[in-house]
Every structure is written in C-alpha cells, then in structure tokens.
Amino acid sequence: MSSIQACNYPALIRFTEVGLRDGLQMESVFVPTETKLELVKALIRAGVRYLEISSFVSPRAVPQLRDAEALISAIPRDSGVHLAALAPNRRGVQRAVDARVDSVVLFVSASESHNGKNLNCEIARSLDNIGEAAQAAREASMPMQGAIAVAFGCPFEGEIDPDALLRIAERYLEIGCEGITLGDTTGMATPLIVQQTLMRLRQAFGPVPVTAHFHNTRGMALANMLEALRMGVTSFESSLGGIGGCPFAPGATGNVSTEDAVHMAHHLGIETGIDLDLLIQAALQLEAVLGRPLPGQVMRAGDRLRRYAIEAQVAAVG
Amino acid sequence: MSSIQACNYPALIRFTEVGLRDGLQMESVFVPTETKLELVKALIRAGVRYLEISSFVSPRAVPQLRDAEALISAIPRDSGVHLAALAPNRRGVQRAVDARVDSVVLFVSASESHNGKNLNCEIARSLDNIGEAAQAAREASMPMQGAIAVAFGCPFEGEIDPDALLRIAERYLEIGCEGITLGDTTGMATPLIVQQTLMRLRQAFGPVPVTAHFHNTRGMALANMLEALRMGVTSFESSLGGIGGCPFAPGATGNVSTEDAVHMAHHLGIETGIDLDLLIQAALQLEAVLGRPLPGQVMRAGDRLRRYAIEAQVAAVG
Numbered sequence: 002m003s004s005i006q007a008c009n010y011p012a013l014i015r016f017t018e019v020g021l022r023d024g025l026q027m028e029s030v031f032v033p034t035e036t037k038l039e040l041v042k043a044l045i046r047a048g049v050r051y052l053e054i055s056s057f058v059s060p061r062a063v064p065q066l067r068d069a070e071a072l073i074s075a076i077p078r079d080s081g082v083h084l085a086a087l088a089p090n091r092r093g094v095q096r097a098v099d100a101r102v103d104s105v106v107l108f109v110s111a112s113e114s115h116n117g118k119n120l121n122c123e124i125a126r127s128l129d130n131i132g133e134a135a136q137a138a139r140e141a142s143m144p145m146q147g148a149i150a151v152a153f154g155c156p157f158e159g160e161i162d163p164d165a166l167l168r169i170a171e172r173y174l175e176i177g178c179e180g181i182t183l184g185d186t187t188g189m190a191t192p193l194i195v196q197q198t199l200m201r202l203r204q205a206f207g208p209v210p211v212t213a214h215f216h217n218t219r220g221m222a223l224a225n226m227l228e229a230l231r232m233g234v235t236s237f238e239s240s241l242g243g244i245g246g247c248p249f250a251p252g253a254t255g256n257v258s259t260e261d262a263v264h265m266a267h268h269l270g271i272e273t274g275i276d277l278d279l280l281i282q283a284a285l286q287l288e289a290v291l292g293r294p295l296p297g298q299v300m301r302a303g304d305r306l307r308r309y310a311i312e313a314q315v316a317a318v319g
Numbered sequence: 320m321s322s323i324q325a326c327n328y329p330a331l332i333r334f335t336e337v338g339l340r341d342g343l344q345m346e347s348v349f350v351p352t353e354t355k356l357e358l359v360k361a362l363i364r365a366g367v368r369y370l371e372i373s374s375f376v377s378p379r380a381v382p383q384l385r386d387a388e389a390l391i392s393a394i395p396r397d398s399g400v401h402l403a404a405l406a407p408n409r410r411g412v413q414r415a416v417d418a419r420v421d422s423v424v425l426f427v428s429a430s431e432s433h434n435g436k437n438l439n440c441e442i443a444r445s446l447d448n449i450g451e452a453a454q455a456a457r458e459a460s461m462p463m464q465g466a467i468a469v470a471f472g473c474p475f476e477g478e479i480d481p482d483a484l485l486r487i488a489e490r491y492l493e494i495g496c497e498g499i500t501l502g503d504t505t506g507m508a509t510p511l512i513v514q515q516t517l518m519r520l521r522q523a524f525g526p527v528p529v530t531a532h533f534h535n536t537r538g539m540a541l542a543n544m545l546e547a548l549r550m551g552v553t554s555f556e557s558s559l560g561g562i563g564g565c566p567f568a569p570g571a572t573g574n575v576s577t578e579d580a581v582h583m584a585h586h587l588g589i590e591t592g593i594d595l596d597l598l599i600q601a602a603l604q605l606e607a608v609l610g611r612p613l614p615g616q617v618m619r620a621g622d623r624l625r626r627y628a629i630e631a632q633v634a635a636v637g
Binding site: 159192224227254258302305306309 | 478510512576582587623
C-alpha cells in the first residue's frame with residue numbers, strides 16, 4: 002500500500018472550448034453566425050472563459066468558419082471571455098489582430114506527411130512561415146500559443162519522432178509562444194505516450210505550459226487526460242458534445258466531450274469554474290442545432306450523483 | 320520530474336467477456352442459441368479464454384438468457400475456455416453445477432435500495448442466501464467469485480458506504496470466494512473512488528484478487544481501468560462492442576467495450592492473450608447480429624497504429 006499514494010491532481014484547470022472551431026469545421030453544413038453566437042453565450046453562461054472561436058484560414062478551404070470576423074465582433078467581451086483563433090501564417094495573424102481576438106494559435110504537424118496534407122509544405126517551411134506570423138503577432142503584442150498537430154501519432158506515418166516534436170516546440174518557444182498545445186488530431190495518444198511526451202518536453206525545456214488536446218477516437222480521451230493531470234497539466238482543450246469526428250474513421254468520435262472532461266475533473270476534486278448543468282444544457286442546445294445525437298456521454302447520463310427514483314427501470318441483474 | 324515515475328503496470332491481465340450475459344440481457348430481442356454460439360466461437364478464435372456465459376436466474380425475469388444450459392452444452396470445452404455463470408441462490412448454483420460451468424458468480428448490491436430492486440430483499444437476507452448457495456458450490460467443488468453490484472455508486476442512494484462494501488467482501492471471503500468483483504453497474508466510478516475502494520479492500524483483507532467491471536456510461540471506463548491497472552488489478556470484465564447499456568440513461572453506453580479495453584492494455588505494454596484484429600471481427604459480427612451501431616470505438620477506428628494512405632481525406636486544420 003505504501004508505494005501507492007493518492008495522486009496530487011492540480012487544484013484548478015482551464016478548459017478551452019474548441020467545438021466552434023475543431024467541431025464545426027467537420028460539419029457538412031454551415032451553422033449561421035447567429036446560431037453560433039447563441040452557443041457561445043450558452044457556454045459563457047456555463048462559466049466557460051476560454052474559447053478557440055474560429056480559424057483565420059481560407060474561407061474556401063474551411064467554409065464552415067468563413068464568418069470568423071462577424072462572429073468575433075458579435076461576442077460580448079465584458080464577460081472576461083478569452084477568444085483565441087487559429088492563424089496559419091502572417092496574413093491569418095493580421096486578420097486575427099484586426100478582429101481583436103485575445104490570442105492566436107499557430108500550428109504545424111509533427112509528421113511531414115500530415116503537415117504536407119494539412120499545410121501543403123514541409124515542416125521546415127511551415128516553421129519559417131510561423132516565424133513570419135510570430136513577428137506580426139509580436140508587433141501587435143498579440144499573445145501566441147504553438148500547437149503541434151498529430152503530436153501523439155500520425156495516421157500516415159505511425160509513431161512520431163520525439164526529436165521532430167522537440168524541434169517544433171523549441172521553435173515555438175524561440176519565437177515567443179506562451180505555451181505548447183499537443184494535439185491528438187486523430188486519437189492516437191495513449192497514457193504511456195502522453196507521459197513520455199510530457200517528460201521529454203520538461204527535460205528539454207523545463208516547466209513549459211502545455212495544453213493537452215485529446216480526441217476520443219479510440220475511447221481513451223479521459224484516460225489520457227487522467228495521465229496528463231497526474232503529470233501536472235492544467236490546461237485542456239475539449240469540444241461541446243464531443244463534436245468533431247475523425248476524418249479517418251467514419252462513425253468514430255473525435256474531440257473529447259467538454260462535459261465528460263469537466264465531469265471527471267470535478268469528481269477528481271479539481272475546480273474548473275464551469276457549471277456542469279448549464280454546460281449540459283449548452284450541449285443539448287448544440288445537439289438540437291446539428292440535429293443528430295452527439296457522442297457526449299454525460300449530456301445523456303447526467304452527473305454521476307444524479308439520483309433516480311427507485312421505481313425506475315433496472316436490469317434484473319447488476 | 321523525479322517524483323513521477325513510469326507506472327509499473329501489470330505484465331499480463333485477464334479479460335472476462337461479459338457481453339453474452341451483461342450485454343445480451345439488456346437487448347429487447349432473444350438472440351438464438353446458435354447465433355450466440357457463433358459469437359462465442361469468434362471470441363475463442365480471438366484468444367478470449369474467460370467468458371461469463373449466462374445467468375442462472377429465472378427465465379421469466381431474464382428471458383434473453385433462458386437458453387443458458389443449451390448454450391453451455393454446445394460450447395467446445397477442449398479450447399481451454401473457462402465458462403462462468405451468475406447464480407443468485409442455491410437453485411442457481413445447482414443449475415450451474417449440472418450445466419458443468421467452471422465457476423459461479425454470486426452477487427449482491429452494495430446499497431439496500433439497489434439490492435431490493437435487483438434481488439427483492441435486504442442485503443442481510445441476500446448474504447444468507449449466498450451462504451446457502453456457497454455451501455452448494457463447495458459441495459460440488461465449484462469455484463466461486465463474489466460480485467458486488469453498484470460498488471462505486473448507487474443510482475438511488477448516491478455514494479456507497481465503504482463499510483457496507485467491506486462487510487459484503489468479508490462475507491464473500493468467509494464463504495470461500497476466490498476473488499471479489501467490483502461492478503460499476505451504472506457507470507458511477509471515478510479514478511479517485513476506484514483508488515480509494517481498492518486501498519480499503521487491501522487494508523482490510525490484504526492482496527485479495529479483485530476483478531474490475533466498469534461501465535462507460537459517463538465516458539470514464541478506460542480512465543477507471545487505467546487507475547485500477549496502476550493499483551495492480553489484473554482481472555477485468557468487459558463487453559464485446561460495448562453492448563449492455565445503462566437502464567437509467569437512455570442512449571448512454573454501458574459496459575466498457577472489450578476491444579477498446581484490450582487496445583489500451585496492449586498499448587500500455589500489457590499482454591492479454593487476445594488478438595485485437597480477430598476481436599474486432601467478432602465485434603463487427605455482433606453488430607451485424609444486433610443490427611445497429613455498437614458503442615465500441617476501436618471496432619470502427621482500428622488500432623491506433625493503423626496506417627492510412629496519404630490520399631485519405633483529412634481536415635483542413637489539425
């Protein structure tokens with residue numbers, strides 16, 4: 002017994018809601034700006050304070066997010082909400098600055114083949130582009146986050162070369178990023194790889210702030226989050242209702258559900274500042290908007306301490 | 320860094336497949352014995368060696384399992400397969416002995432209200448009944464496992480009284496059970512409660528063999544399994560395709576999917592003796608039988624190291 006202690010989880014963690022960006026970009030339909038705004042307001046009411054609100058990429062490449070500027074300008078900023086947006090290059094950063102977001106997220110993939118597919122160039126070239134984008138951000142005093150896609154595995158190449166990942170992280174820190182986001186883009190992370198990757202980052206760069214972005218494609222999102230918590234990570238990205246999907250696995254779920262992640266955190270004794278009941282209401286609102294059952298579990302089952310009347314149906318055998 | 324070590328997970332764990340019992344008992348239709356037999360054979364081909372095959376309860380109460388004897392007698396026993404069956408009382412044990420299963424699973428709930436609903440009597444009375452059942456099992460040299468339903472939370476009462484759980488476990492050990500199964504019947508377990516419950520059991524009884532039975536009702540099944548592994552648990556129950564459902568949460572999933580659990584174990588470096596590809600084939604076979612999408616994730620997404628052609632569709636932004 003003595004060798005196993007209760008874990009020291011962080012007392013407080015931050016969730017950044019990525020459903021509006023990583024979720025909606027996967028949808029076949031365009032969700033009207035006004036509807037997105039209602040969802041954002043529901044999230045703010047639930048206590049969500051960090052939103053990855055959109056992406057300043059080409060409207061032709063991602064038409065679902067073509068209303069980035071209009072949406073951002075419509076969001077009331079007096080609530081203390083922090084709006085982040087993806088920006089792939091200098092032009093994206095300039096749009097983000099003009100739209101007055103609170104921070105930009107730069108991104109590159111940890112594997113050459115995913116980067117080529119996603120950004121149409123080699124990683125080295127992406128890092129040059131990011132250098133230019135960072136310069137524009139610094140000139141505008143715009144905080145930057147450095148995101149690494151397929152950080153825990155690539156659907157084309159398999160395992161990620163740890164050195165390749167460290168080189169990208171190093172570049173992000175050199176150009177002034179405040180933290181590194183590790184994206185499990187296609188749900189290939191495992192608790193073991195999460196642990197190893199976080200240890201390598203710390204060995205190389207000390208206590209750099211890491212944001213973990215897990216997908217539930219293979220059911221492990223909350224197990225990976227548990228491992229990240231155990232390793233002291235205090236910043237997570239998640240998606241309302243678990244929307245997002247995985248482009249490589251039809252029918253499989255994508256982003257970890259915000260409600261499921263918040264629910265687990267609360268029951269580990271971790272504060273999030275989020276009201277689970279109001280968050281579930283927001284997820285149900287999103288489900289109504291999209292018109293299909295979403296993969297989130299807690300939005301259906303409710304908090305684990307939800308009580309049922311004893312007359313409720315029960316299996317004949319537990 | 321020094322305070323966080325790589326976890327010492329067990330080198331080898333056992334999965335007991337409960338889909339035929341805990342899964343099918345939730346189905347509205349009766350799956351023909353011949354079809355069940357084909358599923359069992361597919362599981363055996365995949366390397367599954369422990370099956371909770373049925374339940375010797377009243378055929379009126381659980382008509383889906385009314386063919387227990389016929390199914391068991393049809394299963395080839397030369398493959399080293401171990402068949403367990405639930406038995407609520409002396410009569411159930413006698414049927415199990417006559418059917419020549421390899422072990423019986425006795426069960427009681429950790430809360431009075433769930434026990435009343437499930438077994439129609441108080442826990443004290445259930446423990447008396449179990450004592451009689453155990454006597455019959457001992458006379459037939461039939462190994463026994465003691466299962467505790469709603470071990471991590473009760474949908475009627477909320478948190479479980481740790482002393483109530485320990486009293487049941489103590490009784491099971493007194494009457495000769497080889498191990499204790501902790502059933503998360505409605506998916507209320509959390510990693511913290513899993514840890515606390517396992518620590519209490521060990522403090523009270525030493526290294527008693529524990530089998531963990533998790534449901535994924537709130538998305539935490541694999542996180543709970545990870546915590547149990549970290550605590551040294553080497554025996555798990557799971558359900559092919561994740562069938563089973565939760566009677567209290569329409570649309571929410573139930574038992575943890577065997578494929579998802581085996582997949583995580585393998586990628587933690589843990590042996591299971593199970594071939595994941597053949598297991599996924601068995602899950603797809605079950606999906607065809609039931610005629611609806613099952614909640615398992617890995618049966619759709621495949622192993623995390625599955626490679627995709629680079630021409631495959633990809634999101635515009637990771």
